[in-house]
Amino acid sequence: MTVLVVAERTGGRLAAASLDAIAVGISLAGTTAAVVGFAAGPGARESASDLGQYGLARVLVADDPSLEGAPPCAGAASVAAAADRVGADTILIGGTTYGRDLVARLAVKWKASAANGVTEVTPADGALRIRRPVFGGRATETRTLAGPRRVLSVRPHAFPPPPSAPASPTVEPLARPEDPAPLLGPKRTGVEATAAGLGPSLGDASIVVSGGRGVRTAENFHLVEELAAALGAAVGASRAVTDAGWRPGSFQVGQTGRSVSPQLYIAVGISGAIQHLVGMVSSRVIVAINSDASAPIFRVADYGIVGDLFQIVPALTAEIRRVRSA
Ligand SMILES: Cc1cc2nc3c(=O)[nH]c(=O)nc-3n(C[C@H](O)[C@H](O)[C@H](O)COP(=O)(O)OP(=O)(O)OC[C@H]3O[C@@H](n4cnc5c(N)ncnc54)[C@H](O)[C@@H]3O)c2cc1C
Structure with missing residues:
Protein backbone atom coordinates (compact mmCIF):
# COMPACT_ATOMS: atom_id res chain seq x y z
CA MET A 1 0.00 0.00 0.00
CA LEU A 184 -12.82 28.41 -11.35
CA GLY A 185 -14.43 29.48 -8.13
CA PRO A 186 -14.13 32.19 -5.52
CA LYS A 187 -10.62 33.09 -4.47
CA ARG A 188 -9.92 34.01 -0.85
CA THR A 189 -8.38 37.48 -0.77
CA GLY A 190 -7.93 37.93 2.96
CA VAL A 191 -8.36 36.31 6.37
CA GLU A 192 -9.16 38.28 9.52
CA ALA A 193 -9.23 36.60 12.90
CA THR A 194 -12.61 36.87 14.60
CA ALA A 195 -12.85 36.96 18.39
CA ALA A 196 -13.28 33.17 18.25
CA GLY A 197 -10.08 32.92 16.22
CA LEU A 198 -7.85 34.58 18.80
CA GLY A 199 -7.29 31.46 20.91
CA PRO A 200 -6.93 27.91 19.60
CA SER A 201 -9.49 27.22 16.86
CA LEU A 202 -12.58 25.22 17.83
CA GLY A 203 -11.84 22.58 15.21
CA ASP A 204 -8.20 22.05 16.21
CA ALA A 205 -8.32 22.48 19.99
CA SER A 206 -7.77 19.46 22.21
CA ILE A 207 -9.76 21.20 24.99
CA VAL A 208 -12.98 23.18 24.47
CA VAL A 209 -14.79 25.12 27.20
CA SER A 210 -18.34 26.13 26.19
CA GLY A 211 -20.78 28.38 27.97
CA GLY A 212 -24.57 28.41 27.85
CA ARG A 213 -27.55 30.46 28.95
CA GLY A 214 -26.67 29.61 32.56
CA VAL A 215 -24.04 32.39 32.49
CA ARG A 216 -27.02 34.82 32.31
CA THR A 217 -25.39 37.82 30.55
CA ALA A 218 -22.79 38.66 27.92
CA GLU A 219 -20.70 40.35 30.62
CA ASN A 220 -20.53 37.12 32.67
CA PHE A 221 -19.20 35.12 29.70
CA HIS A 222 -15.65 36.15 30.67
CA LEU A 223 -15.85 33.43 33.36
CA VAL A 224 -15.98 30.81 30.59
CA GLU A 225 -13.20 32.55 28.64
CA GLU A 226 -10.92 32.78 31.68
CA LEU A 227 -11.35 29.07 32.40
CA ALA A 228 -10.55 28.35 28.73
CA ALA A 229 -7.47 30.61 28.83
CA ALA A 230 -6.19 28.88 31.99
CA LEU A 231 -6.46 25.52 30.20
CA GLY A 232 -5.19 26.73 26.79
CA ALA A 233 -8.60 25.76 25.42
CA ALA A 234 -10.84 27.07 22.64
CA VAL A 235 -14.08 28.80 23.65
CA GLY A 236 -17.45 27.53 22.46
CA ALA A 237 -21.06 28.41 23.20
CA SER A 238 -24.57 27.07 22.96
CA ARG A 239 -27.03 28.59 20.53
CA ALA A 240 -28.80 30.33 23.40
CA VAL A 241 -25.62 32.39 23.78
CA THR A 242 -25.10 33.17 20.09
CA ASP A 243 -28.83 33.88 19.51
CA ALA A 244 -28.72 36.36 22.40
CA GLY A 245 -25.73 38.04 20.74
CA TRP A 246 -23.51 37.45 23.80
CA ARG A 247 -20.90 35.91 21.48
CA PRO A 248 -20.71 35.62 17.65
CA GLY A 249 -22.15 32.68 15.71
CA SER A 250 -18.62 31.37 15.07
CA PHE A 251 -18.56 30.20 18.73
CA GLN A 252 -21.62 27.98 18.35
CA VAL A 253 -21.28 24.25 18.88
CA GLY A 254 -24.03 21.94 17.70
CA GLN A 255 -26.31 20.98 14.86
CA THR A 256 -26.30 24.44 13.28
CA GLY A 257 -22.83 25.34 14.57
CA ARG A 258 -19.47 23.58 14.68
CA SER A 259 -18.95 19.90 15.42
CA VAL A 260 -16.04 19.32 17.76
CA SER A 261 -14.46 16.20 19.21
CA PRO A 262 -11.69 17.36 21.56
CA GLN A 263 -9.96 15.30 24.24
CA LEU A 264 -11.85 17.32 26.86
CA TYR A 265 -15.14 19.26 26.55
CA ILE A 266 -16.34 21.34 29.49
CA ALA A 267 -19.99 22.47 29.30
CA VAL A 268 -20.74 25.37 31.64
CA GLY A 269 -24.42 26.21 32.24
CA ILE A 270 -25.55 24.25 29.18
CA SER A 271 -28.66 22.07 29.51
CA GLY A 272 -27.66 19.50 26.87
CA ALA A 273 -30.38 19.88 24.21
CA ILE A 274 -29.99 17.28 21.46
CA GLN A 275 -29.05 20.01 18.97
CA HIS A 276 -26.07 20.89 21.17
CA LEU A 277 -25.13 17.29 21.96
CA VAL A 278 -24.77 16.27 18.30
CA GLY A 279 -21.93 18.78 17.96
CA MET A 280 -19.85 17.57 20.92
CA VAL A 281 -20.96 14.12 22.06
CA SER A 282 -17.98 12.42 20.40
CA SER A 283 -15.56 14.36 22.66
CA ARG A 284 -13.28 11.96 24.52
CA VAL A 285 -14.07 13.25 28.05
CA ILE A 286 -17.08 15.45 28.84
CA VAL A 287 -17.37 17.51 32.02
CA ALA A 288 -20.64 19.30 32.83
CA ILE A 289 -21.17 22.08 35.35
CA ASN A 290 -24.88 22.70 35.94
CA SER A 291 -27.05 23.61 38.93
CA ASP A 292 -29.85 21.26 37.80
CA ALA A 293 -28.96 17.64 38.58
CA SER A 294 -31.57 16.43 36.08
CA ALA A 295 -30.13 18.43 33.13
CA PRO A 296 -29.72 16.13 30.07
CA ILE A 297 -26.05 17.11 29.73
CA PHE A 298 -25.30 14.83 32.70
CA ARG A 299 -26.47 11.80 30.64
CA VAL A 300 -23.50 12.21 28.30
CA ALA A 301 -21.02 13.62 30.86
CA ASP A 302 -18.13 11.53 32.16
CA TYR A 303 -17.79 13.90 35.13
CA GLY A 304 -20.53 16.17 36.47
CA ILE A 305 -20.47 19.01 38.97
CA VAL A 306 -23.93 19.93 40.28
CA GLY A 307 -23.76 23.46 41.54
CA ASP A 308 -23.65 27.18 40.85
CA LEU A 309 -21.27 28.00 38.01
CA PHE A 310 -20.64 31.44 39.54
CA GLN A 311 -18.93 29.71 42.46
CA ILE A 312 -17.45 26.69 40.70
CA VAL A 313 -15.92 28.24 37.56
CA PRO A 314 -13.85 30.99 39.26
CA ALA A 315 -12.62 28.46 41.86
CA LEU A 316 -11.70 25.98 39.11
CA THR A 317 -9.90 28.68 37.09
CA ALA A 318 -7.93 29.83 40.15
CA GLU A 319 -6.93 26.25 41.00
CA ILE A 320 -5.83 25.49 37.42
CA ARG A 321 -3.75 28.68 37.34
CA ARG A 322 -2.20 27.75 40.70
CA VAL A 323 -1.33 24.22 39.60
CA ARG A 324 0.05 25.41 36.25
CA SER A 325 2.23 28.10 37.77
CA ALA A 326 3.63 25.72 40.42
C1 LIG B 1 -33.20 23.56 14.32
C2 LIG B 1 -32.47 23.86 15.59
C3 LIG B 1 -31.09 23.90 15.58
C4 LIG B 1 -30.39 24.17 16.77
N1 LIG B 1 -29.02 24.18 16.74
C5 LIG B 1 -28.35 24.35 17.91
C6 LIG B 1 -26.91 24.29 17.93
O1 LIG B 1 -26.24 24.16 16.91
N2 LIG B 1 -26.30 24.44 19.13
C7 LIG B 1 -27.00 24.62 20.31
O2 LIG B 1 -26.36 24.74 21.36
N3 LIG B 1 -28.34 24.68 20.29
C8 LIG B 1 -29.02 24.57 19.13
N4 LIG B 1 -30.38 24.67 19.14
C9 LIG B 1 -31.05 25.14 20.37
C10 LIG B 1 -31.24 24.06 21.42
O3 LIG B 1 -32.45 23.39 21.18
C11 LIG B 1 -31.27 24.69 22.83
O4 LIG B 1 -32.29 25.66 22.87
C12 LIG B 1 -29.96 25.33 23.25
O5 LIG B 1 -28.88 24.43 23.07
C13 LIG B 1 -30.06 25.71 24.73
O6 LIG B 1 -28.88 26.36 25.11
P1 LIG B 1 -28.43 26.32 26.64
O7 LIG B 1 -28.20 24.92 27.05
O8 LIG B 1 -27.32 27.29 26.79
O9 LIG B 1 -29.68 26.98 27.39
P2 LIG B 1 -30.78 26.31 28.37
O10 LIG B 1 -31.41 25.13 27.73
O11 LIG B 1 -31.61 27.43 28.79
O12 LIG B 1 -29.87 25.77 29.56
C14 LIG B 1 -29.23 26.59 30.50
C15 LIG B 1 -28.70 25.68 31.58
O13 LIG B 1 -27.96 26.45 32.51
C16 LIG B 1 -28.19 25.91 33.80
N5 LIG B 1 -27.93 26.96 34.78
C17 LIG B 1 -28.64 28.09 35.01
N6 LIG B 1 -28.07 28.82 35.96
C18 LIG B 1 -26.95 28.13 36.38
C19 LIG B 1 -25.93 28.38 37.33
N7 LIG B 1 -25.92 29.49 38.08
N8 LIG B 1 -24.95 27.46 37.46
C20 LIG B 1 -24.92 26.34 36.72
N9 LIG B 1 -25.87 26.06 35.78
C21 LIG B 1 -26.86 26.96 35.61
C22 LIG B 1 -29.64 25.47 33.79
O14 LIG B 1 -29.86 24.46 34.76
C23 LIG B 1 -29.79 24.94 32.37
O15 LIG B 1 -29.58 23.55 32.32
C24 LIG B 1 -31.08 24.41 17.97
C25 LIG B 1 -32.49 24.35 17.97
C26 LIG B 1 -33.17 24.09 16.80
C27 LIG B 1 -34.69 24.02 16.83
Missing part, protein backbone atom coordinates in the same frame (compact mmCIF):
# COMPACT_ATOMS: atom_id res chain seq x y z
CA THR A 2 1.28 3.50 -0.85
CA VAL A 3 -0.36 6.41 0.94
CA LEU A 4 -0.32 10.10 0.00
CA VAL A 5 -0.93 12.40 2.98
CA VAL A 6 -2.14 15.90 2.13
CA ALA A 7 -0.71 18.49 4.53
CA GLU A 8 -2.73 21.53 5.54
CA ARG A 9 -1.28 24.62 7.22
CA THR A 10 -2.93 26.83 9.83
CA GLY A 11 -1.37 29.64 11.83
CA GLY A 12 2.03 29.11 10.21
CA ARG A 13 2.33 25.44 11.16
CA LEU A 14 1.11 22.02 10.16
CA ALA A 15 -2.59 21.71 11.11
CA ALA A 16 -3.32 19.31 13.97
CA ALA A 17 -5.74 17.57 11.58
CA SER A 18 -2.82 16.73 9.27
CA LEU A 19 -1.10 14.90 12.15
CA ASP A 20 -4.18 12.65 12.42
CA ALA A 21 -3.83 11.85 8.70
CA ILE A 22 -0.08 11.10 9.07
CA ALA A 23 -0.77 8.77 12.03
CA VAL A 24 -3.37 6.81 10.07
CA GLY A 25 -1.13 6.69 6.98
CA ILE A 26 1.81 5.21 8.92
CA SER A 27 -0.37 2.66 10.67
CA LEU A 28 -2.02 1.58 7.40
CA ALA A 29 1.17 1.39 5.34
CA GLY A 30 3.10 -0.22 8.21
CA THR A 31 6.17 1.93 7.44
CA THR A 32 6.89 5.61 6.91
CA ALA A 33 8.71 4.65 3.69
CA ALA A 34 5.35 3.97 2.02
CA VAL A 35 3.86 7.29 3.13
CA VAL A 36 4.50 10.28 0.85
CA GLY A 37 3.58 13.84 1.79
CA PHE A 38 1.95 16.49 -0.37
CA ALA A 39 1.86 20.21 0.39
CA ALA A 40 0.52 23.07 -1.73
CA GLY A 41 0.36 26.84 -1.69
CA PRO A 42 2.33 29.30 0.44
CA GLY A 43 4.29 27.62 3.23
CA ALA A 44 4.39 24.33 1.29
CA ARG A 45 8.16 23.99 1.76
CA GLU A 46 7.86 24.60 5.50
CA SER A 47 5.13 21.93 5.57
CA ALA A 48 7.53 19.55 3.81
CA SER A 49 10.10 19.94 6.57
CA ASP A 50 7.34 19.62 9.22
CA LEU A 51 6.26 16.33 7.59
CA GLY A 52 9.88 15.19 7.89
CA GLN A 53 9.55 15.49 11.68
CA TYR A 54 7.29 12.42 11.54
CA GLY A 55 9.64 10.32 9.43
CA LEU A 56 8.27 11.04 5.94
CA ALA A 57 11.19 10.73 3.52
CA ARG A 58 9.51 12.13 0.40
CA VAL A 59 7.27 15.16 -0.04
CA LEU A 60 5.82 16.58 -3.25
CA VAL A 61 5.39 20.32 -3.21
CA ALA A 62 3.09 22.41 -5.42
CA ASP A 63 4.01 25.96 -4.46
CA ASP A 64 2.48 27.54 -7.55
CA PRO A 65 1.38 31.06 -6.45
CA SER A 66 -1.96 30.58 -8.25
CA LEU A 67 -2.90 28.09 -5.50
CA GLU A 68 -2.75 30.82 -2.84
CA GLY A 69 -6.26 31.33 -1.46
CA ALA A 70 -7.69 29.08 -4.19
CA PRO A 71 -10.65 26.85 -3.28
CA PRO A 72 -10.20 23.08 -2.80
CA CYS A 73 -11.32 22.46 -6.40
CA ALA A 74 -8.06 24.09 -7.54
CA GLY A 75 -5.96 21.86 -5.31
CA ALA A 76 -7.72 18.62 -6.32
CA ALA A 77 -5.96 18.42 -9.71
CA SER A 78 -2.55 18.80 -8.05
CA VAL A 79 -3.32 16.20 -5.36
CA ALA A 80 -4.50 13.71 -8.00
CA ALA A 81 -1.34 14.37 -10.06
CA ALA A 82 0.83 13.84 -6.95
CA ALA A 83 -0.95 10.58 -6.12
CA ASP A 84 -0.42 9.32 -9.67
CA ARG A 85 3.27 10.35 -9.65
CA VAL A 86 4.01 8.31 -6.50
CA GLY A 87 1.70 5.41 -7.42
CA ALA A 88 -0.50 5.94 -4.35
CA ASP A 89 -3.62 3.83 -3.87
CA THR A 90 -4.85 5.79 -0.83
CA ILE A 91 -5.04 9.54 -0.13
CA LEU A 92 -5.49 10.73 3.46
CA ILE A 93 -6.49 14.25 4.50
CA GLY A 94 -7.25 15.86 7.89
CA GLY A 95 -10.98 16.18 8.58
CA THR A 96 -11.18 19.97 8.27
CA THR A 97 -13.71 21.86 6.15
CA TYR A 98 -11.04 22.06 3.43
CA GLY A 99 -10.21 18.35 3.79
CA ARG A 100 -13.83 17.19 3.56
CA ASP A 101 -14.41 19.33 0.47
CA LEU A 102 -11.22 18.00 -1.14
CA VAL A 103 -12.29 14.38 -0.49
CA ALA A 104 -15.52 14.90 -2.42
CA ARG A 105 -13.72 16.51 -5.36
CA LEU A 106 -10.99 13.86 -5.44
CA ALA A 107 -13.56 11.06 -5.37
CA VAL A 108 -14.76 12.35 -8.74
CA LYS A 109 -11.47 13.57 -10.22
CA TRP A 110 -9.32 10.61 -9.13
CA LYS A 111 -12.16 8.07 -9.55
CA ALA A 112 -11.80 6.80 -5.99
CA SER A 113 -14.12 5.42 -3.33
CA ALA A 114 -14.36 7.95 -0.52
CA ALA A 115 -15.36 8.56 3.10
CA ASN A 116 -15.21 11.58 5.37
CA GLY A 117 -14.59 11.73 9.13
CA VAL A 118 -13.32 8.19 9.67
CA THR A 119 -12.46 7.07 13.21
CA GLU A 120 -11.18 3.57 12.36
CA VAL A 121 -9.48 2.26 9.21
CA THR A 122 -8.28 -1.31 8.72
CA PRO A 123 -7.12 -3.22 5.63
CA ALA A 124 -9.61 -5.96 4.66
CA ASP A 125 -8.82 -8.33 1.75
CA GLY A 126 -7.30 -5.65 -0.47
CA ALA A 127 -10.01 -3.14 0.46
CA LEU A 128 -10.30 -0.78 3.44
CA ARG A 129 -12.85 -1.21 6.20
CA ILE A 130 -13.78 2.08 7.81
CA ARG A 131 -15.93 3.16 10.73
CA ARG A 132 -17.25 6.65 11.36
CA PRO A 133 -19.96 8.41 13.37
CA VAL A 134 -23.10 9.32 11.40
CA PHE A 135 -26.42 11.06 12.19
CA GLY A 136 -24.65 13.54 14.46
CA GLY A 137 -22.90 10.83 16.45
CA ARG A 138 -26.03 8.81 17.22
CA ALA A 139 -24.89 5.84 15.11
CA THR A 140 -21.64 4.40 13.79
CA GLU A 141 -21.35 3.34 10.17
CA THR A 142 -19.10 0.45 9.10
CA ARG A 143 -18.30 0.36 5.40
CA THR A 144 -15.88 -1.36 3.06
CA LEU A 145 -14.20 0.85 0.48
CA ALA A 146 -13.59 -1.39 -2.50
CA GLY A 147 -11.70 -0.58 -5.71
CA PRO A 148 -8.06 0.25 -6.35
CA ARG A 149 -8.23 3.86 -5.08
CA ARG A 150 -9.48 5.34 -1.82
CA VAL A 151 -9.62 8.88 -0.49
CA LEU A 152 -10.42 9.53 3.16
CA SER A 153 -10.59 12.38 5.64
CA VAL A 154 -9.77 11.53 9.24
CA ARG A 155 -11.93 12.76 12.13
CA PRO A 156 -9.95 15.25 14.25
CA HIS A 157 -8.44 13.81 17.45
CA ALA A 158 -9.73 10.29 16.72
CA PHE A 159 -6.19 8.86 16.56
CA PRO A 160 -3.10 9.31 18.76
CA PRO A 161 -0.56 11.68 17.17
CA PRO A 162 2.26 10.09 15.14
CA PRO A 163 5.55 9.51 16.97
CA SER A 164 8.29 12.04 16.36
CA ALA A 165 10.97 10.56 14.04
CA PRO A 166 12.92 13.48 12.55
CA ALA A 167 14.12 12.99 8.95
CA SER A 168 15.14 15.31 6.10
CA PRO A 169 12.66 14.55 3.35
CA THR A 170 13.43 14.74 -0.35
CA VAL A 171 11.33 17.62 -1.67
CA GLU A 172 10.06 17.25 -5.25
CA PRO A 173 8.43 20.22 -6.97
CA LEU A 174 5.16 19.45 -8.75
CA ALA A 175 3.98 21.75 -11.54
CA ARG A 176 0.28 22.66 -11.49
CA PRO A 177 -1.49 20.41 -13.97
CA GLU A 178 -2.71 22.17 -17.10
CA ASP A 179 -6.34 22.07 -16.09
CA PRO A 180 -7.83 25.57 -15.93
CA ALA A 181 -11.39 24.44 -15.19
CA PRO A 182 -10.77 23.43 -11.56
CA LEU A 183 -9.38 26.89 -10.84
